[in-house]
Amino acid sequence: MTERERNWLMVAPAGVWLLVMLVLPLSVVLIFSFGERAPAGGWVPAFTFEQYANLPARLTAFQNTLTLAPLGTLAALIIAYPLAYQLAVRTDPRWKTILLVLVIVPFWTSILIRSYAWIYILGGQGLPALLEIFGIEGVRLIYTPFAVTVGIVYGYLPLMVFPIYVALDRLDKRLLEASSDLGAWPLTTFLRVTLPMSISGIATGCMLVFILLMGEFLIPALLGGGKVFFVGNALVDLFLQSRNWAFGSAVAVMLILVMLVTVTIYMRLIARLSATREDVSIM
């Protein structure tokens, strides 16, 4: 047996598995999206763009996803950045690791369980009851876009902190000293040195969170109470309740297209941003 044959033999089982369980199913979704719904639910073969023409029927789900996913990503970034900064720049090296691990630990426990905890906190017996003690009455938090955003930020915060921390930790601290020695205000140092140097971490964190949010189902299902729903919730409804596989497939294909387009635009933006940064540093 040649080395080439041996390599092929080692890769083949995984390759076949991925072809059968990933490439084939995704192709089926694409094919089904051009078909029609069978009267009893399910699918009949056809070649029509009818399902795609019908997509506006689920416009709200796309609108919610495309509003709350970027909003949630931004909120997570704003909350995560100061913490990552504190951990990377201001914390005693002896405590760094343990404090970072404490941020990441929740992320590795079931997101289902962590999300439903917010039903307690935001529900009638939780924060609203607390606010009533202070005389603020009639506040409704659960099953609102706010609740979903809180759930999102809570669920994905660790994923945002980690890459920013890594970027800031790599930053040469002497640059910050140099900047302040040369008489720069702390804010100037932050805007001209720290922030540009951590842009790669910000970009990675935002991308990870945004991609995961685009396919989110659990958080809106638990905290949106059917009023705030994402594309993921529409998909569950279409496949498990109304059994409209053709239309559901079109929605899934559209979701992936939207993801591809937004991520591509986003990457271009980041590339341009880091290009201008290099121009500045040369000056």
Place this chain on the structure above:
Amino acid sequence: MRIYSLFVYVFLYTPIAIIALFSFSAGRSASQFEGFSLKWYGRALDNPFVMDALANSLFVAFVSATLASILGTLAAVGLQGMRGPARAFFDAIIYIAVMIPGIVIGIATLIALVTVFDVVNPWLANIWPEGREPPALTMGRPSLIAAHTMFTLALVVLIVRARLQGLESALSEASADLYAPPMRTFRLITLPLIAPAILAGFLLSFTFSFDDFIIAFFVAGSETTLPIYIFSSIRRGVTPEINAIGTMVMLASLVLLVIAQLILRRSNKR
């Protein structure tokens, strides 16, 4: 800044603490704490539905993590020596497996398998000997294992490959120069060096499979896994029993991840 960080930690841990706290409540109500008790833990462990779901989850997680570790490691090692379009194609598929939302993987697997089963089942019935009950393929544990293995296998490839790229090729080259057959080099040199990454990959795969809700929701058929049980219970209202289950699940995931981290850290130091 310090106070701010403290607030973020409070934000991160309050929900977890609330679940743990209410799991010890003696009362029936899930929102009022009525004295300390462990009875809901006993109740959860006595509930046959919970234990059935737990057994399913453990079985699926164990089998798919084992399969993913073996197939993923083989593929990562094989890929090291591959160049050209075949390698680029495989890399692209791995990338897709990690990028595509779980929910799309779930629905895609569901409709693909159901369609295939609809074709295969009549055919099986046709060729089956007369008088015997022909087998019918349905969604269940095997389909769930197949789907989880697909995703976690991609994770294992990424983890093991990262480790392989960090290795010095000098070691295996020296082994080859000393006329060790390739299999021997692999068994005595490469495998021990990547073993920590394989083990870490196994534990991460296990945790992923055990915690996964969305793929299982579509692919598990009439089987119930623990996350599916928890989700459908919450739909009917949160109970102290669910809190007890949640606390136990979080503790178990935590222990697994600490083990994975310790193994990875120790191997990196070497």
